[in-house]
Amino acid sequence: MKQRCSWAQENKKMKLYHDTIWGVPVYDDQRLFRKLVLDINQAGLSWQTILNKENHFDAAFDDFDIKKVAYYDERKIEELMNNPGIIRNRRKIEAAIYNAQKVIEIQNEFGSFSNYLWSFNAQHVLKNSYQNQLEIPTTNELSDRITKELKKRGFKFVGSTIIYAFLEAVGIINDHVTTCFRYDEIK
Numbered sequence: 001m002k003q004r005c006s007w008a009q010e011n012k013k014m015k016l017y018h019d020t021i022w023g024v025p026v027y028d029d030q031r032l033f034r035k036l037v038l039d040i041n042q043a044g045l046s047w048q049t050i051l052n053k054e055n056h057f058d059a060a061f062d063d064f065d066i067k068k069v070a071y072y073d074e075r076k077i078e079e080l081m082n083n084p085g086i087i088r089n090r091r092k093i094e095a096a097i098y099n100a101q102k103v104i105e106i107q108n109e110f111g112s113f114s115n116y117l118w119s120f121n122a123q124h125v126l127k128n129s130y131q132n133q134l135e136i137p138t139t140n141e142l143s144d145r146i147t148k149e150l151k152k153r154g155f156k157f158v159g160s161t162i163i164y165a166f167l168e169a170v171g172i173i174n175d176h177v178t179t180c181f182r183y184d185e186i187k
Contacts, residue, residue, distance in 0.1 A: 002181045006133045013051050023186050025125060025171030029113040032170055033103055034064035037096045039166040040157045041087045049087075056085025061096065066107075070100035095157035102155050117172065120146050125186060126167075127174040136175050139164045143173075 008018030026032055038057060042050045050057075060083050062068040072080075080086065080093050103113045110116040121142060130136050143164035150158045167173040176183040 003179045004182075005175075005177050005180045010048065014048065017047075017051060019182070022169055023171050023174055023176055023182060025186070027114045027118070029103065029107065030064055030066060032113050032117065033066050033069075033100065034058075034061075035170050036099065036158075036166055037061065037064060037069075039162050039169065040095055040099075041089070041092050042165070043092070043157070043159075043162055045087070053086055056083070060086050066100050066103050066113075069097055070104055072097045092157060095155075098154070098156050099158075102150075102153055106153070117146070117170075120149075121172060125171060125174050127186075130175065130177050131179070132177055136177075137164070140173075143167055 002019075004015065004018055008014050008022075026035065038050050038054065041057070058064065060080055077090070077093055077097070081088050081090060106113050106116045110119070126142060128136070139160040143160045146167070147158055147160045147163045150163070164173070168175045171186060174183070174186045176186065
């Protein structure tokens with residue numbers, strides 16, 4: 001039987017997410033933006049809630065096409081606020097739109113959102129060596145630094161805890177516990 005991180009043991013959907021997506025390095029801007037929006041929406045909720053709604057999010061946010069989201073207007077915000085398939089929080093919806101605009105600015109400056117994010121750790125995965133979930137922090141120096149820089153650039157709803165979870169999910173930080181079968185797979 002495969003050893004997994006303890007948080008991934010709940011059900012099939014969590015296992016699949018853990019085994020195939022979480023912690024795998026992501027370099028595609030649209031996928032990075034999608035994950036950032038989903039992590040922002042998770043704030044105050046469980047990841048299971050977001051996983052259960054991810055297909056609805058994809059449809060509601062035009063598959064997270066950064067250029068489309070950046071130009072959402074009040075009519076689209078109202079449409080999203082009335083969509084029971086997603087998290088209907090106006091601040092989170094507005095943050096997605098505003099952050100899409102900021103991602104475009106970063107793309108123009110750095111060539112891609114990916115280049116920008118990965119540059120904070122010299123294009124390398126930060127590989128931690130935690131024995132169990134209780135040791136894993138909710139923030140660190142890297143998430144603090146990236147959060148500070150994103151806020152300077154005008155990003156909304158990006159605290160260090162949200163950014164730490166985002167960095168873990170997109171593989172910039174490898175927080176698979178050492179007993180997890182994924183730990184050595186992700187470099």
